[in-house]
Amino acid sequence: xxxxxxxxxxxxxxxxxxxxxxxxxxxxxEYIDEGYDAYDGISEGLVDGMNKAGELxxxxxxxxxxxxxxxxxxxxxxxxxxxxxxxxxxxxxxIVVIGVVxxxxxxxxxxxxxxxxxxxxxxxxxxxxxxxxxxxxxKAKELNADIIALSTLMTTTMPRMKEVIDxxxxxxxxxxxxxxxxxxxxxxxxxxxxxADGYSVNAxxxxxxxxxxxx
Amino acid sequence: xxxxxxIINAMKFKKVDYIPVMCKKxxxxxxxxxxxxxxxxxxxxxxxxxxxxxxxxxxKDDAFCLGAGPAIxxxxxxxxxxxxxxxxxxxxxxxxxKEEALKLEVPDIYSNEYMSAFIEAVRLLYKWAGDxxxxxxxxxxxxxxxxxxxxxxxxxxxxxxxxxxxxxxxDKINETMLKFAKEMRKEGALxxxxxxxxxxxxxxxxxxxxxxxxxxHKAQIDGFKEMGYLxxxxxxxxxxxxxxxxxxxxxDFLWFSELVDLSVAQKIFYKRFAVCGGVHPVDTLFVGxxxxxDRDIKELISGLxxxxxxxxxPGCGLSxxxxxxxxxxxxxxxxxxxxxAGKKVLTINN
Numbered sequence: 242x243x244x245x246x247x248x249x250x251x252x253x254x255x256x257x258x259x260x261x262x263x264x265x266x267x268x269x270x271e272y273i274d275e276g277y278d279a280y281d282g283i284s285e286g287l288v289d290g291m292n293k294a295g296e297l298x299x300x301x302x303x304x305x306x307x308x309x310x311x312x313x314x315x316x317x318x319x320x321x322x323x324x325x326x327x328x329x330x331x332x333x334x335x336i337v338v339i340g341v342v343x344x345x346x347x348x349x350x351x352x353x354x355x356x357x358x359x360x361x362x363x364x365x366x367x368x369x370x371x372x373x374x375x376x377x378x379x380k381a382k383e384l385n386a387d388i389i390a391l392s393t394l395m396t397t398t399m400p401r402m403k404e405v406i407d408x409x410x411x412x413x414x415x416x417x418x419x420x421x422x423x424x425x426x427x428x429x430x431x432x433x434x435x436x437a438d439g440y441s442v443n444a445x446x447x448x449x450x451x452x453x454x455x456x
Numbered sequence: 457x458x459x460x461x462x463i464i465n466a467m468k469f470k471k472v473d474y475i476p477v478m479c480k481k482x483x484x485x486x487x488x489x490x491x492x493x494x495x496x497x498x499x500x501x502x503x504x505x506x507x508x509x510x511x512x513x514x515x516k517d518d519a520f521c522l523g524a525g526p527a528i529x530x531x532x533x534x535x536x537x538x539x540x541x542x543x544x545x546x547x548x549x550x551x552x553x554k555e556e557a558l559k560l561e562v563p564d565i566y567s568n569e570y571m572s573a574f575i576e577a578v579r580l581l582y583k584w585a586g587d588x589x590x591x592x593x594x595x596x597x598x599x600x601x602x603x604x605x606x607x608x609x610x611x612x613x614x615x616x617x618x619x620x621x622x623x624x625x626x627d628k629i630n631e632t633m634l635k636f637a638k639e640m641r642k643e644g645a646l647x648x649x650x651x652x653x654x655x656x657x658x659x660x661x662x663x664x665x666x667x668x669x670x671x672x673h674k675a676q677i678d679g680f681k682e683m684g685y686l687x688x689x690x691x692x693x694x695x696x697x698x699x700x701x702x703x704x705x706x707x708d709f710l711w712f713s714e715l716v717d718l719s720v721a722q723k724i725f726y727k728r729f730a731v732c733g734g735v736h737p738v739d740t741l742f743v744g745x746x747x748x749x750d751r752d753i754k755e756l757i758s759g760l761x762x763x764x765x766x767x768x769x770p771g772c773g774l775s776x777x778x779x780x781x782x783x784x785x786x787x788x789x790x791x792x793x794x795x796x797a798g799k800k801v802l803t804i805n806n
Contacts, residue, residue: 260616301697305659306612313613346537346545349608371537396742397542397775426738434743 246277250286253318257290258297260310262317269321279325287318291360295445305349308444312356335455338381339390340368342401347394350424353444354390361448363388374404381418387455390447391437393424402427403435419454423447458588459518460646467686467708467730469765474794475757477768478732479783482523482594483543483776485511492541493776498526499569501576508581512589514780517787518767519647520581520589522574524636525596530570531563532632534604541776549607557621560605562632565639575639582644590646590686593637594773597652597689598629598672605629611654615664626672634679641683648680649688649711651773658693665691665698673705681706688732692772703729714739714771719759722766732767735786741770741778746785753789754796763797 244252249272256265265287272282294311297303303311339355341348348370359365366384368376381389391402402422409415419438422431432440438454441447457465457473465472483493488510491497497504508520526544529536536544551557565571581591596604602625603611614622637648653659655669669691677687689707691698694715702710703725711732712721718734725731734756735741740749753768760766768790 302661304657304661304664306616306664307661309609309612310616344539344542346547347608349612352609395542395775396738397539397777399742426742428739430739431743 243275244271246272246275246281249275249277250282250289253282253286254290254293256318257287257311257314258293260307260314262310262314265314265318266321269318273322273325279322280327282322283319283326287315287322288360291315291356295357295360295448298443299445305353308353308356315360334362334364335388335451336364336366336384336386337388337390337451338366338368338377338384338386340372340377340392341370342391342393342398342405343371343373344398344401345393345395346370347424348392350394350444351390351392354392354423354441354447357444357448358390358451361451363451374401374408377405378408378412378414382414386418388419388421388451391420391422393427396426399426399431402437406436421447421450421454460588460590462518463590463647463686463767466764466767469727469730469762472764472794474791475760475763475766475768475797476518477787477790478519478521478592479515479517479786480521480594480770480774481511481515481517481780481783482508482521483774484778484780484783485521486541487776487780488514493543494541495538495544498530499573501573501580504574504577505580505584508577509585511780511783512585515783515787517783518589519592520585521592521594522577522581522645523594524574524640525594525600525651527568527570527574528595528601528633528636529604531565531568531636532560532601532605532629533563534601536604543773543775546604546607549605549610551605551625552610554618554621557625560625560628562628562635565636571636575636575643578640578645579643587644587646591644592647592649593640593645594649594651595633597650597655598626598633598676599652599655599669601629601633602626603654608654612659615660615668619668622668623672626668630672630676630679633676637680637685638683641685646684646686647688648685649690650676650707651690651692653690653692653772656691656693657695657697662697662701666701669698670701670704673707677706681708690772699724709767711769712771717759718756718766719761722760722762726762726765730765730767732769733771734768735770737770737772737774737778741774741782741786744782745779746781749782749785750789750792753786754793757790757793758796758799760797763794766797
């Protein structure tokens, strides 16, 4: 007997929360075979599961390993559904340019922030790690981004964050972008000192921060 | 009282003249001889030993510090990114499959240029400086090393999906570290400090910490203690969720991040395990100046109930851009304000 769209959306969500890649993929196939809308399958099924995983992370039931495996499950479902998407992206979609600053190669925190922001509906342009300050500015200008998100785990590379802001000021485009910062040694105090628009303590908090500063 | 006696007395909760202090200065040390904390420095035993002495002459804390992390990683074949003047970081994982994990070999210590250079550095340091001020080996722990072999994401995924391979790798890393530590101990090293944020609550759950981190840390720490080391363990990331479990690692000193109130940790563990930490590595030592350091140390020590059973340390490792003047101020302030420990007037509320 065919399952309803709602039943399958719930199964997709549960597969993500349960970190089950195979189930997420097989359920996604079943969902598409039933003729249901692929975009809804992602946004209301898989992403719903990832949001629940994010809540479990906030509640300290899930930690980094669990979050990564939930992400793997979500992505295995997206791989099945995304070729069937017909809708184009919303014109109101906010763009985030994100990366680890120059000199630093620690990227797990940045990757998790990018994941949670993407799940929340932001278009993510990930510049990777060891990114020169000018590269952040150039990409943000090119794409007319909304947010520049900077990450570092080392005190020696913290000054690169201020350099990004200084470049924006020098080019008289500081007001065009919101700049948010995060990482192990970073604090609200540091964010205020360098003139950043916000500081996020972890990946899930970054979503609330982004929503607040671009609303 | 020598620094060595001061530290041993602190560990045993015996009387100390002042609270011992260790400033975590290995990345800052090369500046004192006109060098940088880079790849070449890790291959230069004389530079490592000389700079350890020179920085100590300025800071005057209670240990010489040499950093063994890079040597261990290079000995195991890690592919590292070497900044101009800072701790190396992961460039590319070298183990991506179970088959590759099975092939990981315990290195021959003296055949590896980094490990043999480091042992020579310990030998020279002990020869030049003696043992009144102990030599502390600052090292990454098993899980930090594991993350450098696998990459952090793969390590996190395998911790849940392939615990067998993770344990196999932990065993090989531990065997390597014990072999290396034995040679360093022969040359005069006394304290072994394990920094292992990858095993801690910033990343993994307390349940996985109990199942995986604790037994591996204990196996390693027991091995170090059999060699005669005094052992320190740091799991970083705000240790309250696992604070009940740290005792089972059997470390002599539990070194806490700045996210844990050292006075609370001291109360919990007094007369059982000595505690270390208390100084904010960023807000105090990086952003602040000597007067801020002095003020923060005074406040920290004023909150402690006991003068013994504690070492004042930064809450985590320090980069090369920490001011030497701040480290000097940290040591001086600890010595100056030690008598304030236990002097706080108790009220109903505390």
